Amino acid sequence: MTRALINVPKQAKRGDVIEIKVLISHAMETGYRRDSMGKAIPRDIINRFVCTYNGTEVFRADLFPAIAANPFLSFFTVATESGTIALNWTGDDGQTQTQEVNITVA
Amino acid sequence: MGDRLTSSAPTRRQFLVAVGGCAVAPLLTTQPAGATSDSMATAIREVIGEATVREGKVKLDLPPLIENGNAVPLSVSVENPMTETDHVKSVHIFNEKNPQPNVASFHLGPRAGRARISTRIRLADSQKVIAIAQLSDGSFWSDSVDVIVTLAACLEDSVSP
Numbered sequence: 001m002t003r004a005l006i007n008v009p010k011q012a013k014r015g016d017v018i019e020i021k022v023l024i025s026h027a028m029e030t031g032y033r034r035d036s037m038g039k040a041i042p043r044d045i046i047n048r049f050v051c052t053y054n055g056t057e058v059f060r061a062d063l064f065p066a067i068a069a070n071p072f073l074s075f076f077t078v079a080t081e082s083g084t085i086a087l088n089w090t091g092d093d094g095q096t097q098t099q100e101v102n103i104t105v106a
Numbered sequence: 107m108g109d110r111l112t113s114s115a116p117t118r119r120q121f122l123v124a125v126g127g128c129a130v131a132p133l134l135t136t137q138p139a140g141a142t143s144d145s146m147a148t149a150i151r152e153v154i155g156e157a158t159v160r161e162g163k164v165k166l167d168l169p170p171l172i173e174n175g176n177a178v179p180l181s182v183s184v185e186n187p188m189t190e191t192d193h194v195k196s197v198h199i200f201n202e203k204n205p206q207p208n209v210a211s212f213h214l215g216p217r218a219g220r221a222r223i224s225t226r227i228r229l230a231d232s233q234k235v236i237a238i239a240q241l242s243d244g245s246f247w248s249d250s251v252d253v254i255v256t257l258a259a260c261l262e263d264s265v266s267p
């Protein structure tokens with residue numbers, strides 16, 4: 001389990017363009033580093049991030065080791081209706097995690 | 107163990123490079139030793155195919171002088187309406203000198219409202235960073251920024267000997 005900070009406006013007017021900001025606590029191990037014994041540290045990054053708005057995909061990112069540790073992402077979407085914005089990310093180990101926030105659209 | 111290895115392989119270093127290269131090569135389509143302009147061009151070709159890339163529309167924002175390459179704020183925006191018929195489909199970020207040429211690929215749609223993405227990236231050296239956007243009509247647009255990095259990311263612990 002990773003911890004994440006998610007910033008989405010709680011309320012918006014219909015048609016507003018809203019900003020979604022995510023900060024995920026993750027080492028984003030590149031696979032290019034070595035430990036003190038000289039052994040390569042295996043790669044372990046979040047390689048996929050998807051944002052869905054009431055089940056419809058609005059943003060997707062393929063991430064590579066060049067993304068900094070504790071990945072931060074900011075992007076936009078149109079507030080179309082009240083409902084749930086779900087953020088889902090998948091790591092190299094295949095573990096996937098979803099966090100949801102509710103939004104009220106007037 | 108040391109005797110047998112050194113007699114069959116020229117040096118320990120070359121042996122390790124060979125073994126490391128074999129292990130990494132199938133996993134990566136790019137050169138494991140470090141991205142060059144060539145591998146960046148290859149990575150870009152894989153995304154855009156035979157299409158031509160024009161400069162413009164895209165605005166890539168990076169600080170020109172970076173003190174710490176471990177967390178470089180990057181933001182990219184595309185000046186284009188986001189409607190059903192005319193929108194930005196994807197934005198790809200590439201670099202020249204990190205071990206891998208890819209940084210990130212963002213996929214958008216008309217629901218995005220505004221084609222603007224911010225994140226933080228790692229940069230291993232002073233180099234060129236390129237953003238390429240694909241529009242819904244299939245055209246590609248790009249912007250590039252040259253940056254100077256004073257403290258490089260993963261310099262002291264890169265895999266290459």
